[in-house]
Every structure is written in C-alpha cells, then in structure tokens.
Amino acid sequence: MTIVAIVCVTLIAVGAVLALVRVERGPSMLDRTVGLDVFTAALVGAIAIEAAYSQRVETVPLLVVLSLVGFVSSVTISRFAAVEPQGEGRVRTAEEIAAEDAERMAEQEREREMLRDSDQDGGRPDGVVR
Amino acid sequence: MTAEVVRDVVAAVLLLLGAFLVFVAGLGVARFDTLLGRMHAATKPQVLGLILLLAGVGLRLGSWPTAGMLLLVVIFQLFTAPVAAHMVGRAGFRTGKVDTSKLEIDDLSTDEAAAREAVVVEDSGADGSAPDAATSDSDAPDSAR
Structure with a gap:
C-alpha cells in the first residue's frame, strides 16, 4: 500500500504542478480558472489518497466541503469575465516592469521640469519668437 | 484474510x-x-x-x-x-x-443568427400582427442574448 500511495501522490503532485503552470501562463482569466479547477481536483485526490493510506476518516468531511464550494470560484470569475486586450493577461518579466517604471519616472520628471520653468520666468508673453 | x-x-x-x-x-x-x-x-x-x-x-x-x-x-x-x-x-x-470556425457543430451561433433575423422580421412587419409581435418580441431578445 505504501508503494501505491507513493505512486499516486507523485502522479497527483505532477498533475497539480502542471495545472499551476497553466495558472501562471494562461493567457486569459478563464484559462486560469480551468487550471484552478484542476488544482482543486488534485487537492481532493490528495486528501482521498491520504484517507486511504492512513485509513482514518477525519479528512472525509473536507472532501464534502471541497466538492460543495469548489465551483464557486470558477462561476464567480466567469460571471465577471470581460474581453481582455491582447497580451493583457500575461505576467510581465522584471525587465519589462523596470522599463515601464523608468518610462513613467522620466515622464514625471519632464512634467516637473516644465512646471519649474514656468514658475521661474512667469511664462513668455504672447508673440515672442524664440 | x-x-x-x-x-x-x-x-x-x-x-x-x-x-x-x-x-x-x-x-x-x-x-x-x-x-x-x-x-x-x-x-x-x-x-x-x-x-x-x-x-x-x-x-x-x-x-x-x-x-x-x-x-x-x-x-x-x-x-x-x-x-x-x-x-x-x-x-x-x-x-x-x-x-467558431473550428467547431464541427455550432448550435449557439446558428440560434443567435436565427433569433436576430426573427427580431428584424418582427420589427419590419410589427404594425400588421400586433398580438403576435408583442409576445415574440419579448422572447426574441432573451434568446438572442
């Protein structure tokens, strides 16, 4: 039984990790929802294997609860699913985030610069050609 | 045992x-x-x-x-x-x-197109058959949604 339990837990763990890979990559919210559903199923399977291995029944009510409320998340997410722009759901890399931050900082800096200029010389009168 | x-x-x-x-x-x-x-x-x-x-x-x-x-x-x-x-x-x-181009059978798109067509027909000929139009008019938008 120990070998069976080890094999089962390995299979379920690999399945759960693959589902989490889809949750991380999934281009849209709905793909992530499907991945989370598979993860919930893997969780139920893991609890079932545990109950079968140790031959104890304390964890069986957990299965009832999980099967009852496991669908709430996917229903909620799909209820509010909207059309996402292309590439919006992608997880960005650290470099991309750094580039966006730098761009935003430069923008703010430019605005501050312009404000300071107009504060000091009070702006140019109309019609002055530079 | x-x-x-x-x-x-x-x-x-x-x-x-x-x-x-x-x-x-x-x-x-x-x-x-x-x-x-x-x-x-x-x-x-x-x-x-x-x-x-x-x-x-x-x-x-x-x-x-x-x-x-x-x-x-x-x-x-x-x-x-x-x-x-x-x-x-x-x-x-x-x-x-x-x-939808990859679907072998696409009932939902077919039904939606049919419902939209029905709404258009009802709108164009609404004056003639008033009671019929009233009932199916209230149904059609629901099925089209």
Missing part, C-alpha cells in the same frame, strides 16, 4: 487509476492550446477521477457511514461541475475565446 487482500488490491487499482487521471488532466491543461480543449481535459479528474478515487477510498476504509459521505461527495460534484463548466464555456464564447 483473502477477502481483505482482494479488497485492498482492488482499492489500490482504483486509486492508481484516479491519480493517473489527475496527472493526465494536468498534462492536458498545460499542453492544449485552446480554452475548450483545456476544459475538456479538466473534466476528467472532476468526475471520473473523483469517482474512481472515492471508490478506492470507500473500499479501503470499508465502513458504511463513510461510504455514504463519499457518495455525497460524488453527488455534490456531479451537481456543481456542470454548472462551473457551463459558466466558463459561456463566458469564453461571449468574450471571443472560442474559435
């Missing part, structure tokens, strides 16, 4: 099959490239895999109250899994994540 051994062996086979289905589902969800394909893979451990696993658990534990609770789990899952799948599929269809 032998009865117990047989019971344990059958339970082990059922548990292995259920765990294998969870693994296959993870593989399919990670590998398939469309939303509907991923949903197809995801349904395997939710119903058949769960039934196999819980049958194994029930055989291994071998007590009737526990078996009743496990049956309850299966019933709840059979009620809730289609609801979730329906919501995800509908949201995917409406937000344009389903490539």
Whole structure:
C-alpha cells in the first residue's frame, strides 16, 4: 500500500504542478480558472489518497466541503469575465516592469521640469519668437 | 484474510487509476492550446477521477457511514461541475475565446443568427400582427442574448 500511495501522490503532485503552470501562463482569466479547477481536483485526490493510506476518516468531511464550494470560484470569475486586450493577461518579466517604471519616472520628471520653468520666468508673453 | 487482500488490491487499482487521471488532466491543461480543449481535459479528474478515487477510498476504509459521505461527495460534484463548466464555456464564447470556425457543430451561433433575423422580421412587419409581435418580441431578445 505504501508503494501505491507513493505512486499516486507523485502522479497527483505532477498533475497539480502542471495545472499551476497553466495558472501562471494562461493567457486569459478563464484559462486560469480551468487550471484552478484542476488544482482543486488534485487537492481532493490528495486528501482521498491520504484517507486511504492512513485509513482514518477525519479528512472525509473536507472532501464534502471541497466538492460543495469548489465551483464557486470558477462561476464567480466567469460571471465577471470581460474581453481582455491582447497580451493583457500575461505576467510581465522584471525587465519589462523596470522599463515601464523608468518610462513613467522620466515622464514625471519632464512634467516637473516644465512646471519649474514656468514658475521661474512667469511664462513668455504672447508673440515672442524664440 | 483473502477477502481483505482482494479488497485492498482492488482499492489500490482504483486509486492508481484516479491519480493517473489527475496527472493526465494536468498534462492536458498545460499542453492544449485552446480554452475548450483545456476544459475538456479538466473534466476528467472532476468526475471520473473523483469517482474512481472515492471508490478506492470507500473500499479501503470499508465502513458504511463513510461510504455514504463519499457518495455525497460524488453527488455534490456531479451537481456543481456542470454548472462551473457551463459558466466558463459561456463566458469564453461571449468574450471571443472560442474559435467558431473550428467547431464541427455550432448550435449557439446558428440560434443567435436565427433569433436576430426573427427580431428584424418582427420589427419590419410589427404594425400588421400586433398580438403576435408583442409576445415574440419579448422572447426574441432573451434568446438572442
């Protein structure tokens, strides 16, 4: 039984990790929802294997609860699913985030610069050609 | 003694099959490239895999109250899994994540087109048949949605 339990837990763990890979990559919210559903199923399977291995029944009510409320998340997410722009759901890399931050900082800096200029010389009168 | 051994062996086979289905589902969800394909893979451990696993658990534990609770789990899952799948599929269809050109049978698009056409016909000839138009007018937008 120990070998069976080890094999089962390995299979379920690999399945759960693959589902989490889809949750991380999934281009849209709905793909992530499907991945989370598979993860919930893997969780139920893991609890079932545990109950079968140790031959104890304390964890069986957990299965009832999980099967009852496991669908709430996917229903909620799909209820509010909207059309996402292309590439919006992608997880960005650290470099991309750094580039966006730098761009935003430069923008703010430019605005501050312009404000300071107009504060000091009070702006140019109309019609002055530079 | 032998009865117990047989019971344990059958339970082990059922548990292995259920765990294998969870693994296959993870593989399919990670590998398939469309939303509907991923949903197809995801349904395997939710119903058949769960039934196999819980049958194994029930055989291994071998007590009737526990078996009743496990049956309850299966019933709840059979009620809730289609609801979730329906919501995800509908949201995917409406937000344009389903490539209708790849579908062999596409009843929803056909029905929507028919309903839209019916609304147009009702609008153009609304004055003539007032009672008919009133009833089907209130129906048509619902079915078109």
